[in-house]
Amino acid sequence: MKLSLGPLQYFWPRERVLAFYRAAAGWPLDAIYLGETVCSKRRELRTRDWLALAEELAASGKQIVLSTLALLEAESELGALRRLVENGRFLVEANDMSAVQLCRERGLAFVGGPTLNVYNARALRLLCEDGMCRLVLGVEQGRELVHALRAQTEAEGGTVPELEIIAWGRLPLAYSARCFTARAFDVAKDQCGFRCLEHPDGLPLATREGQPFLTINGIQIQGREVCDLGPELPELRAAGIEVLRLSPQAEGMEDVVRRFHEAREADTPLPRVGARNGYWHGVPGMDLPVAE
Template sequence: MKLSLGPLQYFWPRERTLAFYREAADWPLDVIYLGETVCSKRRELGTKDWIELATELAGSGKQVVLSSLSLIEAESELGVLARLVEEGGCWLEANDLSAVQLCRRAGLPFVAGPTLNVYNHHALAMLVEDGLQRWVPGVEQGEQLIRELRDAMLADGRAMPELEVIAWGRLPLSFSARCFTARALDVPKDQCGFRCIDYPDGMPLATREGRSFLRINGIQVQGEEVTDLGPELPALRALGVDLLRIYPQARGCREVVEHFDLARGSLTAPPRLGARNGYWHGEPGMRREHTDAAESAAG
């Protein structure tokens, strides 16, 4: 079972981002995803920078995948996407069907990201014909749905692509044309001042009763809980999961990667550090069940 570092969901300063990935090159990871998936206005690193960083990290022996935006709204964003396909020199994580189309035309292998809606084996089989090599199910797709889809693929005589699940991180729940960070700070979206850079793990959102509820991250809304599928490793192996995705976080990311690296080499399930993911079990996603260690690990 491989470990992947998912694309950075937050907006960090340029030097912090570069330092993070250069450190990650020495972590026990097999795959690193690079690129902006949330907001095209985040330009601390431009397209050229991401491509150059991909080339640099590929020298560490890890597979590098460039990730596309999850919500494409402008012609300029399509232009950036086309450049990633044409000049990236590696696989692309397609988070929008326009990315699938460009990869198919170019004959470029791609990963179906978690925002690409795949809910049945017919859709998955079609994407495989287009060049899909790896599938990351959406955050709400749990063990039972994935098992049913896999069994249907095999019953049709089709091979499953690589299966990658989100094992650690705040789940990306939704995307919108509206910038929630700008709205919370009462500034126009087009004059936001890139204020989300002030929130390296997203802006906390509480209920009126003061209970932590969500994280605002530009046009993205995340769950507050840092989900942890570590204790479900035996079930993940039985399901045929090939990769465990760990999303970057501002603090303690190396320790999380090392925790999963030890766990994947063990026959016993590790202790739960983060929150239980209800979605995986076919239940409501939000769960407050976690150990005290989750507070420090989650940052």
């Protein structure tokens, strides 16, 4: 199995981002995803900076993939998307259908991001015809769907592309044109003051009763728990999952990477450190205990 470092979901200062990825170049990873996927206002690194960083990290021998926004709202964002797609060297992770369309028009292979909503073999086949070479499963797509997709595709004489799953990190559950972080501080989205910089792992959200519930991350809502599919590694391998995506976090990321690397090398499951991912098991995530 391969290990990938997923795109950074949070908003960090420029120097912190650069230091993080330069350190990641020395970690036992097979692929590194770069780029802003959540909010176009996060401009500590612009498109040219991500491209320059991709060139720098490519020297490590790892596959570098450029990730696109999950929600485009302006012509300027479409222009930035075109520059990513037309980079001329690196594979692109398409996180919405406009990115898929641009790759298809140019005859470029691409990674299908977790926000593309692939739920059946027909959708999978159409995207593969467009050039999709790898699919990152959506957060709610568990083992039953994986088995169904494979069975349906093979029954029709097709081939399932390389499958990737989020094996570590808070799961992104929803996106909105509104900014949840700005709303939490009672400021307008366009005058947010980049409050996300103050929350390098997102802003915890509690219920009215004070119970921990979700995590706010700009226009994105995440689950509260850091989900861990380490104990399910044998099951993931048997299901044909070929890439384990580890989502960046502010502290301790190297330890997370090395933990998964040692487990795949030894071909053994890991003891649970984070929360169970209920979606993989076909139940609501909150129905399962955080630790075993």
